[in-house]
Amino acid sequence: MPDAYPSGVPRLRPADLLVLAVVALLLLAGLAGAGPPLAVVALAGAAGSALAGARLSRLVVPASGDDPAGGGDRPGPWRGPRVRPAAGLLHAAVLTVGLTVAVLPLVAAGLRVAVGAAGLGLAAVLHTVGLLLLPGRARLAARARVRHATDIVSLGLSLHFAAWVLMPTAQAPLAARIAVASGGFGFAAVGVAALADWRRRPGAAVCLLGTGAAQFGLLALIVLLAYGAPDRAALATAPPLVAGVLLTAAGVRRVAAGDPRRAGGPPPVWPRVSAPAGIATVAAAVHLAVYGGFTTGMVVLGLAVIPPLVVRELISATDNRRYAGRLAAQEAHFRALVSGGNDLILLLDGALRVRWQSPAAARLFALTDADVLGRHFADLLHPDDAPQAARLLDRVLAGDRPTLLPARMRDGHGAWRETESTVSDQRGVPEVHALVLHVRDVGERRRLERAVHQLAATDQLTGLANRQELLRELRARRDRSGALLVVDLHGLGVVNDGRGHAFGDTVVVEVARRLRAVAGPEDLVARLVGDEFAVLTDAGPVLAYGLGNRLLAALAEPYRMAGDDEVRLQANIGLAEVRGAGPDDVLRQADLARRRAAQLGRDRIEWYDAYLEEQLVRRLDLERELPGAVARGELDLVYQPVLGLADRLPVGTEALLRWRSPVLGTVLPAELLPVAEDLDLIGEVGHWVLDRACRQLADWSAGDRRLWMSVNVTPGELTAPDFLRRTAAVLAAHGVPADRLVVEVAEPRVGPELPAVVARLAGLRSLGVRTALDGFRAEHASLAQLRRLPVDLLKLAPAAASAHRPGGAGMGGATCPAGAAGGTGAAGAVRPPLTDVVVGLGQRLGLEVVAAALETPAQVDAAARAGCRYGQGHALARPATAERVEAYLEEFPSASR
Numbered sequence: 001m002p003d004a005y006p007s008g009v010p011r012l013r014p015a016d017l018l019v020l021a022v023v024a025l026l027l028l029a030g031l032a033g034a035g036p037p038l039a040v041v042a043l044a045g046a047a048g049s050a051l052a053g054a055r056l057s058r059l060v061v062p063a064s065g066d067d068p069a070g071g072g073d074r075p076g077p078w079r080g081p082r083v084r085p086a087a088g089l090l091h092a093a094v095l096t097v098g099l100t101v102a103v104l105p106l107v108a109a110g111l112r113v114a115v116g117a118a119g120l121g122l123a124a125v126l127h128t129v130g131l132l133l134l135p136g137r138a139r140l141a142a143r144a145r146v147r148h149a150t151d152i153v154s155l156g157l158s159l160h161f162a163a164w165v166l167m168p169t170a171q172a173p174l175a176a177r178i179a180v181a182s183g184g185f186g187f188a189a190v191g192v193a194a195l196a197d198w199r200r201r202p203g204a205a206v207c208l209l210g211t212g213a214a215q216f217g218l219l220a221l222i223v224l225l226a227y228g229a230p231d232r233a234a235l236a237t238a239p240p241l242v243a244g245v246l247l248t249a250a251g252v253r254r255v256a257a258g259d260p261r262r263a264g265g266p267p268p269v270w271p272r273v274s275a276p277a278g279i280a281t282v283a284a285a286v287h288l289a290v291y292g293g294f295t296t297g298m299v300v301l302g303l304a305v306i307p308p309l310v311v312r313e314l315i316s317a318t319d320n321r322r323y324a325g326r327l328a329a330q331e332a333h334f335r336a337l338v339s340g341g342n343d344l345i346l347l348l349d350g351a352l353r354v355r356w357q358s359p360a361a362a363r364l365f366a367l368t369d370a371d372v373l374g375r376h377f378a379d380l381l382h383p384d385d386a387p388q389a390a391r392l393l394d395r396v397l398a399g400d401r402p403t404l405l406p407a408r409m410r411d412g413h414g415a416w417r418e419t420e421s422t423v424s425d426q427r428g429v430p431e432v433h434a435l436v437l438h439v440r441d442v443g444e445r446r447r448l449e450r451a452v453h454q455l456a457a458t459d460q461l462t463g464l465a466n467r468q469e470l471l472r473e474l475r476a477r478r479d480r481s482g483a484l485l486v487v488d489l490h491g492l493g494v495v496n497d498g499r500g501h502a503f504g505d506t507v508v509v510e511v512a513r514r515l516r517a518v519a520g521p522e523d524l525v526a527r528l529v530g531d532e533f534a535v536l537t538d539a540g541p542v543l544a545y546g547l548g549n550r551l552l553a554a555l556a557e558p559y560r561m562a563g564d565d566e567v568r569l570q571a572n573i574g575l576a577e578v579r580g581a582g583p584d585d586v587l588r589q590a591d592l593a594r595r596r597a598a599q600l601g602r603d604r605i606e607w608y609d610a611y612l613e614e615q616l617v618r619r620l621d622l623e624r625e626l627p628g629a630v631a632r633g634e635l636d637l638v639y640q641p642v643l644g645l646a647d648r649l650p651v652g653t654e655a656l657l658r659w660r661s662p663v664l665g666t667v668l669p670a671e672l673l674p675v676a677e678d679l680d681l682i683g684e685v686g687h688w689v690l691d692r693a694c695r696q697l698a699d700w701s702a703g704d705r706r707l708w709m710s711v712n713v714t715p716g717e718l719t720a721p722d723f724l725r726r727t728a729a730v731l732a733a734h735g736v737p738a739d740r741l742v743v744e745v746a747e748p749r750v751g752p753e754l755p756a757v758v759a760r761l762a763g764l765r766s767l768g769v770r771t772a773l774d775g776f777r778a779e780h781a782s783l784a785q786l787r788r789l790p791v792d793l794l795k796l797a798p799a800a801a802s803a804h805r806p807g808g809a810g811m812g813g814a815t816c817p818a819g820a821a822g823g824t825g826a827a828g829a830v831r832p833p834l835t836d837v838v839v840g841l842g843q844r845l846g847l848e849v850v851a852a853a854l855e856t857p858a859q860v861d862a863a864a865r866a867g868c869r870y871g872q873g874h875a876l877a878r879p880a881t882a883e884r885v886e887a888y889l890e891e892f893p894s895a896s897r
Helices: 014-031 037-060 080-106 109-132 142-166 174-197 202-227 231-256 270-290 296-304 306-340 360-365 386-397 443-457 467-476 492-499 501-518 541-556 583-600 610-625 669-678 682-700 723-734 751-767 780-786 832-844 857-865 882-889
Strands: 343-348 354-357 404-410 416-425 435-441 483-490 524-529 532-537 570-577 604-607 635-644 650-661 665-667 708-713 741-746 770-774 793-798 848-851
Touching (some): 014 037, 014 231, 037 231, 080 109, 109 202, 270 296, 296 306, 343 360, 360 435, 386 435, 416 443, 443 467, 467 524, 467 532, 483 541, 483 583, 492 501, 501 524, 501 532, 532 541, 541 570, 570 583, 610 669, 635 682, 635 882, 650 669, 650 682, 669 682, 682 708, 708 770, 723 751, 741 751, 741 793, 751 770, 793 832, 832 848
Parallel strands (some): 570 604, 650 708, 741 770, 770 793, 793 848
Antiparallel strands (some): 343 354, 343 435, 404 416, 416 435, 483 570, 524 532, 635 650, 650 665
8 A cells, every 4th residue: 555755645665565466366366266255354454454563563663773754855853752652552453453354264153243343343442542642633622523523423323324224124233233333433533534634634634544444344344244245245345454554554654754734725514514415315215226115213313314414504504604704804804904004006917917906096196996907007107117117027927036116106196106016926826816016105205315315415504515425426436537626725714713603604605606616517516524625527637637727716716795805715626536446545545635735835736646645644654753752862963064165174063953763764854844843843843953052062162172053943933932032041051152153044934034034133143143044045036135134154055066965964954943954955056157246245245155065076166266265065074973073073183263
């Protein structure tokens, strides 16, 4: 017989085929008269029971590593341990059936019916208890138990009536009647239970069928023996006996393997209602045809079948009314949900035509059934959205996963509504068989989203894009050519401080208007912070630079406000290319270029390049490390001797500043001093240089050596209110005669602060300190202001020094404060034909001329021939530390002034 496997697909095993073959051969032998038919039935039943018992025993006492399920993929958990009690009882029942059939040929003919009845009763008890112990049996409600009991009584009475009227009219043995009566109700119980469990518990249903078949075969054998039927008639009981025991074992094995449900709905009701009436009717008709009339007992038994049928009909009618009421309530609930919801529900057929719409259509979209039903869904959508929607729905029909469908839909008033539809493929549901669309009006939400985005992406004062929107647009244009211009305004803070933030906001709004007016229609104008703006353009480098010039011109125009107030602002612009860089990198690069433009002046435009970034990073490192350098003792001085050109004897030295940073290495004044000025550290650095230089001069003047020490100062340091007081205090502290100190100021930086510089130089001369003009230029303006400056020394350099000068010499005094490196920068170079003129003018004014930056012997000879009294440069002596300079001075017996 077929064995039940976890997959639910029965198959015949080799052992089943062998047993069936043996049974078939035995039956053929019995029919051929080769052996007693009862013995043939006994052997067939014993063979089937032995095979079924062997399989059930493996469930009761499994061997080590044994898999009773057959080794297939299990659809559910293995429930072997839970099945053991039921398997043990059913195993005993199978053996009871087999033993009963096997011993019948061995007992006396008069005792065979009694022995068979006893075996049938014991097997029925074991079957019943074993089936009740199978796992998965659900507890039935009271109403369900009444229905099952009614079905069992109705079917049992009809089976008992059929057996009663179909048995021979002669007096039947008592054992046969008892067996028939009990068997009828037993078969009824088995049939009702198997029908109820056929889908929910298929394995249990197979067990029920097996037990029913085995008991039917044994009952039929008892009846045949009781009536003394022909011996060959007993052969008909062998197939149900063998099939019953094998089905019982197969069902238990399926339950142990997890017993997966069969597909489909609940079992039909009509067999339980129609079968009893049909069985009784057919049995009565056969009795009339064969035997004639009915006895009183038969009539009474036949009438007893009717009340359970009536009760079952009443129960069915009650259930139907209850189900109808429940369905009506569920339908009303569904209609209330659909009608009161905020979604329009549409059902589309395979051609994407609207088959049904929910009642909410009129309320939500003012759509009637006439407007929608039968129309293609794309006809309801905006022409621009319909193709995309059709493609998405076609993909869903092809089996793709449903997605969200955004589209504009026309409502009953002809207006377009922004909608979102969720698509659900319900074609597999027979009651629906359509695509279900839940259409939602999202117009208000979209408007709110756009408003929120507008607020999040816009500067509230100017209406320009903000920083986040600029970064988003940069991200979108990453693969396109273009440029970013970062605009920095100068003077807006003064306007806010002097005239109030309300006035400053008015100026900012006007700035935004000018930026928008100059920028192109496709350019994005953004406000980054208070006084920083940006313009993102698709233009190439040349056009972007031209746009920057137009922006500078527009922003430089006076800002005339209410009350005839006029404001002028300056701006700097940094440019960076957009293609190939991330948004943050582009913004950083443009900002670095903007900072470079601000360092170089006002109203400038600078492009970003890698060298610029290196410079700015270096500048940031300097700004980070310079504060505290004086306190950490990182500043140092080197000294360059000044010699008389006539006798080549040292007459003085110049203090040159060096910063020995442990992080940045040696930093020369050209880098150090602009940072010190920006950080407002120039006074601290200059005071340290003046103090250190005067202390060194005091050490060198201990004997009869008479040298001067020159230090460089910036106009800003020179014009500080306490400069004269600090200078006098330093001279007094180290006991240095005032005339041994020379204070140099760079001539190119004197012009803007000439009156204050003249006053301070005069104050120094009143202290006895000598003054010098460094980096003198032989220009008309320089010659004119030379008469106004109270100086004692004039430092100039030959033209050859302007072309190339070793950076290690520390030159570049045009930007140096006290102790800055070197006297004359490249800007101070004088053409050779003018050297004689400058020297002659200096002599007429009583000035001593120092030729600086003498790098070659030829320059030294030329300066001497021109009448310069002193010289300074690498050709004479290089800058060195105090110890080396002192060793150098020791080579001369004395130093004259």
